[in-house]
Amino acid sequence: MITQARATAIGCVAIILWSVDTIVNIYLARLPIFQVLGCAWILSFLLYAFILCARHEWHKVKQPFWVWIIGSVGICGAHWALVWGLRLAPASQITVISAIWPIMVIAMGGWMLHQRRKWISLIGAVVGFLGVWLVLTDGKGIDGYRWEYSPGYLLAVGSSLLWSTYIIMTRKNVNVSSEMMGMYLGVGGAFALFYHLLFENFVMPHPIEWFLLILKGGVTLSASYFCWDFAIKRGNFALLNVLAYFNPVLTLTFLSLLGLAVPKMSLWVGGSLVTIAAILCGAHTKKQARNKEPAL
Numbered sequence: 001m002i003t004q005a006r007a008t009a010i011g012c013v014a015i016i017l018w019s020v021d022t023i024v025n026i027y028l029a030r031l032p033i034f035q036v037l038g039c040a041w042i043l044s045f046l047l048y049a050f051i052l053c054a055r056h057e058w059h060k061v062k063q064p065f066w067v068w069i070i071g072s073v074g075i076c077g078a079h080w081a082l083v084w085g086l087r088l089a090p091a092s093q094i095t096v097i098s099a100i101w102p103i104m105v106i107a108m109g110g111w112m113l114h115q116r117r118k119w120i121s122l123i124g125a126v127v128g129f130l131g132v133w134l135v136l137t138d139g140k141g142i143d144g145y146r147w148e149y150s151p152g153y154l155l156a157v158g159s160s161l162l163w164s165t166y167i168i169m170t171r172k173n174v175n176v177s178s179e180m181m182g183m184y185l186g187v188g189g190a191f192a193l194f195y196h197l198l199f200e201n202f203v204m205p206h207p208i209e210w211f212l213l214i215l216k217g218g219v220t221l222s223a224s225y226f227c228w229d230f231a232i233k234r235g236n237f238a239l240l241n242v243l244a245y246f247n248p249v250l251t252l253t254f255l256s257l258l259g260l261a262v263p264k265m266s267l268w269v270g271g272s273l274v275t276i277a278a279i280l281c282g283a284h285t286k287k288q289a290r291n292k293e294p295a296l
Contacts, residue, residue, distance in 0.1 A: 002234055004234065004235055004236055005235075005236075007230065007231050007233075007234035007235035007236075008231060008235035008236045008239055008240060008243075009235075010227045010230055010231045010235070011227060011228055011230075011231025011232065011235050011240045011243070012243060013223075013224070013227045014223075014224040014225070014227035014228035014231065015228075015243060015244055015246065015247050015250070016250065017219065017220045017223060017224035017227070018220070018224055018247055018251070019247060019250045019251040019254055020219075020220050020254070021216060021220035021221065021224065022086070022091060022095060022251050022254070022255075023251075023254055023255070023258065023260070024212050024215060024216045024220055025082075025083050025086050025216075026086060026091055026260055027208075027209070027212055028209060028212055028213065028216070029086070029087055030203065030209070031203050031205060031209060032196060032200040032201065032202075032203060033080075033083060033084055033087065033200075034192045034193070034195045034196040034199075034200055035196045035200060035202060035203065036083070036213065036216075037076075037079070037080060037083065037188070037189070037192040038189050038192035038193035038195075038196050039189075039193075039213050039217065040189075040213060040216040040217035040221055041076065041185040041186070041188045041189030041192060041217070041221070042185075042186065042189035042190075042193065042217070043213070043214065043217030043218055043222075044182060044185040044186075044189075044217045044218070044221045044222035044225075045182050045183070045185050045186030045189055047182065047217075047218060047222050048179055048181065048182020048183070048185070048186075048222065048226075049182065049186075051179070051182075052179055052182075057179065060177035060179050060180070061177065061179060061180055061183050063176060063177075063180060067176055067180070068180075068183070068184070068187065070165075070166065070169050071166065071176075071180055071181075071183070071184040072184045072187040072188055073162065074162050074163065074165055074166025074169070074184075075166060075181065075184045075185065075188065075225065076184060076185065076187070076188025076191075076192075077159075077162045078158075078159045078160075078162035078163040078166065079159070079188075079221075080188075080192075081155045081156070081158045081159035081162065082094070082098055082155070082156065082159040084152075084155050085097075085098075085151075085152040085153070085154075085155035085156040085159065086152070087152070088149065088151050088152030088155065089146075089149035089151075089152025089153060089156070090149070090261070091255055091260060091261060092135070092252055092255055092260075092261035092262075092267055093135055093136055093149065093152075093153070093156075094152060094153075094156045095248050095251045095252060095255070096131070096132055096135045096136075096248050096252075096267075096270055096271055096274060097132055097135075097136070097153055097156035097157060097160070098156045098159055098160050098248075099132075099160075099244075099245060099247060099248040099271075099274050100128060100129070100132060100157070100160050100274075101159075101160035101161075101163050101164045101167075101244075102164075102241040102242070102244050102245055103124070103125050103128050103129075103277065104160055104161060104164035105164045105167055105168060105241055106121055106124075106125075106241065107121075107125065108164055108165070108168050120280050121280065123280055124276075124277040124279070124280025125277065126277075127273055127276055127277040127280060128273065128274050128277030129277075130273055131269075131270040131271065131272070131273025131274040131276075131277060132270065132274065133270075134266050134269060134270035134273065135266060135267055135270035135271070136153065137266075138264065138266050139265070139266035139269075167232060170229065170232060170233065171232060171233070171237065178226055178229045178230045178233070180229075181222070181225040181226055181229050182222065182226075185221065185222070185225070242279055245274060245275045245277070245279075246275055248271050248274055248275075249271045249272070249274075249275055252267060252268070252271050
């Protein structure tokens with residue numbers, strides 16, 4: 001019996017792994033993007049396939065065609081956009097922008113999941129976007145905005161939109177097995193390697209890059225996606241969305257400690273505003289979550 005509290009704790013593991021994955025992506029920037037994604041996604045798929053074979057549970061992946069489409073586009077599309085964005089703009093800014101997805105989930109969930117929304121959610125959304133703007137402009141207003149980074153910013157927004165849509169659709173279809181995550185990555189991996197062979201030149205990874213590719217495919221992708229997919233289906237959905245907002249603060253901490261980001265005041269204040277926004281957006285849904293059954 002998996003309680004709601006345990007399922008929520010499993011979701012927290014995914015949040016930590018996402019922060020680690022951002023660091024891994026930065027250190028793999030020397031390699032072609034589709035080479036990185038193809039290798040990582042295929043490795044993740046193989047791990048899921050091994051588990052399915054060991055358990056004789058391949059019947060779990062017999063899902064309607066639309067489930068495969070939504071999952072593959074939502075998971076792989078969001079990840080591709082995020083990784084590409086990290087190569088076109090500072091990692092600290094991409095991290096904060098990509099953190100707006102819980103706001104999107106709250107907004108879209110009110111419509112798609114027929115959840116009630118209150119003014120406090122709208123206030124939280126405004127606070128969250130103010131935090132993002134503060135980070136993008138370095139606290140200097142429009143004069144501080146770096147237009148050359150706009151493609152990276154747009155990719156980060158697109159990543160958030162795709163990920164939010166996937167989460168909402170997953171919440172509406174809780175009977176889809178978590179093992180499908182590996183199948184989605186397998187589909188994306190096949191397309192990524194095909195594109196790599198046609199349009200990119202293979203770059204031989206250094207030993208440390210081989211290690212990071214294995215870490216990415218085997219842990220920060222496969223494990224994190226499985227944990228999050230499991231948690232949003234069986235855990236405290238509203239609380240997980242709030243906790244997810246701490247991901248940018250956690251990632252910014254890692255980036256600063258590793259010397260990959262300058263710990264500016266505007267960066268920390270903006271990240272904190274995004275976290276506060278999450279608390280505001282999720283405040284009115286916590287009470288509803290507590291009224292649900294504690295065990296699933």
